[in-house]
Amino acid sequence: KTNDWGSGFTVDLTLTNRGTDVIDGWTLTYAYSGNQKLGNGWNGTWSQSGQNISVKNAGHNGRVAAGAAVSTGAQFSYSGSNTAPTSFSVNGTPCTGAHQPPIAVLTSPSAGAVYTQGQAVPLAATAAAADNATISKVEFYDDTRLLGTDT
Numbered sequence: 001k002t003n004d005w006g007s008g009f010t011v012d013l014t015l016t017n018r019g020t021d022v023i024d025g026w027t028l029t030y031a032y033s034g035n036q037k038l039g040n041g042w043n044g045t046w047s048q049s050g051q052n053i054s055v056k057n058a059g060h061n062g063r064v065a066a067g068a069a070v071s072t073g074a075q076f077s078y079s080g081s082n083t084a085p086t087s088f089s090v091n092g093t094p095c096t097g098a099h100q101p102p103i104a105v106l107t108s109p110s111a112g113a114v115y116t117q118g119q120a121v122p123l124a125a126t127a128a129a130a131d132n133a134t135i136s137k138v139e140f141y142d143d144t145r146l147l148g149t150d151t
Helices: none
Strands: 002-004 008-016 028-033 037-042 045-049 052-057 070-078 088-090 103-107 124-128 139-144 145-151
Touching: 037 045, 088 103
Parallel strands: none
Antiparallel strands: 002 008, 008 070, 028 052, 028 088, 037 070, 045 052, 103 124, 139 145
16 A cells, blocks of 8 residues: 655555465565665565565564464655556565465265265265365364365
8 A cells, every 4th residue: 555645655565474374574575667765664674676675574573373464664755657566575475466265066965965863974075276276175074073074
C-alpha cells in the first residue's frame, strides 16, 4: 500500500505467512523500475542497491507463525513516474500470491447410501490441486477422530 504525493511516497508492506511452517527470520526483496530512492524505513532494516530494495526483519518481528503477518514500511523520494514493483521475494522465494486450495470429491459412499449400525462404511475420494502442487492423501475425520485415509 502506498501514499504518493508526487515527489515521494511511503510504502506499507504486509508479509503474510500462508505456509504451514514458521518463518524464523525473513528478508523481503523487490525492485523499482524508476529512480525511487530510499529515505528511511521502519519495522525492519531497509537498504537499496541501484533499483533493488531489501528489508530484513527487525528483532521484534522476525518470527512469523503460519497464518500470521508482520508489517514494515519505508519512505522514498522520486521524480518522473512512480511505477509499482511487480514481483517480491521472501528469503529468495518468489511471492506468487495465495495458493488455491485443493479440491476433494467424496466418491464413496455414494449419495443416499444407507448402512446399518456396525457395518463398515467405505470411504474414498478423488483430489486435485492447483499451482503445481501434489496431494498425497485425503483423511476422513469425525470431529477430531481419524476414520480413514485414501491415498
